[in-house]
Amino acid sequence: MGPRHLGKNYGKDTYKGQKKPSKFPLPLAMWDFGHCNPNACSGKRLERLGCIRNLRIGQKFKGVVLTPNGKLTVSPADREFFDNGGASVVECSWAKIDEIPFSRIGGRCERLLPYLVATNPINYGRPWRLNCAEALAACMYIVGYKDEARLLMENFKWGHAFFDVNEELLDIYAQCKDADEIQEKEKQYLEDMEASYHEQRNIDPDDLWTQGNLNHKPVAVGKDTSDSSSNSESSDEANIEEEPIPNIEDSKHVANEEDDDELWRNIVRMKLKT
Numbered sequence: 001m002g003p004r005h006l007g008k009n010y011g012k013d014t015y016k017g018q019k020k021p022s023k024f025p026l027p028l029a030m031w032d033f034g035h036c037n038p039n040a041c042s043g044k045r046l047e048r049l050g051c052i053r054n055l056r057i058g059q060k061f062k063g064v065v066l067t068p069n070g071k072l073t074v075s076p077a078d079r080e081f082f083d084n085g086g087a088s089v090v091e092c093s094w095a096k097i098d099e100i101p102f103s104r105i106g107g108r109c110e111r112l113l114p115y116l117v118a119t120n121p122i123n124y125g126r127p128w129r130l131n132c133a134e135a136l137a138a139c140m141y142i143v144g145y146k147d148e149a150r151l152l153m154e155n156f157k158w159g160h161a162f163f164d165v166n167e168e169l170l171d172i173y174a175q176c177k178d179a180d181e182i183q184e185k186e187k188q189y190l191e192d193m194e195a196s197y198h199e200q201r202n203i204d205p206d207d208l209w210t211q212g213n214l215n216h217k218p219v220a221v222g223k224d225t226s227d228s229s230s231n232s233e234s235s236d237e238a239n240i241e242e243e244p245i246p247n248i249e250d251s252k253h254v255a256n257e258e259d260d261d262e263l264w265r266n267i268v269r270m271k272l273k274t
């Protein structure tokens with residue numbers, strides 16, 4: 001979907017009186033704790049492309065703040081907050097999340113995302129652990145900015161996979177009225193998934209286990225064209241290479257498949273209890 005579909009605000013420097021990055025039609029922001037490799041970091045890539053602006057530590061954000069520290073789930077009821085300020089993320093490493101001074105960042109509308117599956121090369125197949133671009137796209141989609149969500153993900157070779165995998169759920173969430181309804185639908189979805197998981201194990205366990213970890217079926221991504229020269233922070237958009245796509249099998253970020261299966265099941269069990 002091209003920018004022509006995106007309405008009269010596209011390309012303007014301000015949105016509701018607030019400065020916004022000029023290369024994206026909606027205001028996006030991040031607190032960047034600099035934990036990540038700039039070439040593998042979706043937030044940094046969006047910054048290089050001019051799609052997201054940086055926030056200072058100590059600065060609060062008036063739109064939707066996507067954070068693991070949130071208590072409520074983001075829902076279409078947050079549209080007003082979004083329209084007032086856009087959406088923000090906390091760019092940091094999942095491994096160092098305990099080091100984040102959450103009291104010095106955030107805002108009035110801190111939100112969790114409901115169950116969705118990451119399709120980025122680092123955490124492919126993991127539920128809830130989205131990267132910054134996926135988190136922002138999911139939020140936009142849920143509050144009603146579907147075209148903009150897709151536009152954001154066009155900046156990543158693997159971006160289409162996020163919608164291939166999550167579109168059904170995103171559409172369910174986007175039709176909900178509020179956070180309670182989203183949590184209800186999410187719970188139902190997870191229960192159905194847990195039930196079909198047990199059903200499949202009972203009916204034909206051999207078949208299931210010979211297929212390996214279905215969560216980690218590699219995503220169809222284009223050939224990695226990045227090279228070492230892409231380390232430079234060039235202002236020329238044509239020179240901005242996408243992050244290298246790690247070999248999922250070799251990545252130290254991905255535990256072995258059994259651990260991952262167990263992690264996934266624990267998360268689902270934990271969610272079903274709430």
Ligand SMILES: C[S@@+](CC[C@H](N)C(=O)[O-])C[C@H]1O[C@@H](n2cnc3c(N)ncnc32)[C@H](O)[C@@H]1O
Nearest residue numbers: 041042066067089090112113128130131132135
């Ligand atoms: C921990 S950082 C990891 C960023 C990663 N290095 C990248 O390349 O984008 C991801 C951020 O996205 C947002 N996020 C991801 N998953 C989320 C979820 N389930 N609920 C709320 N926010 C989430 C949070 O702001 C979180 O800090």
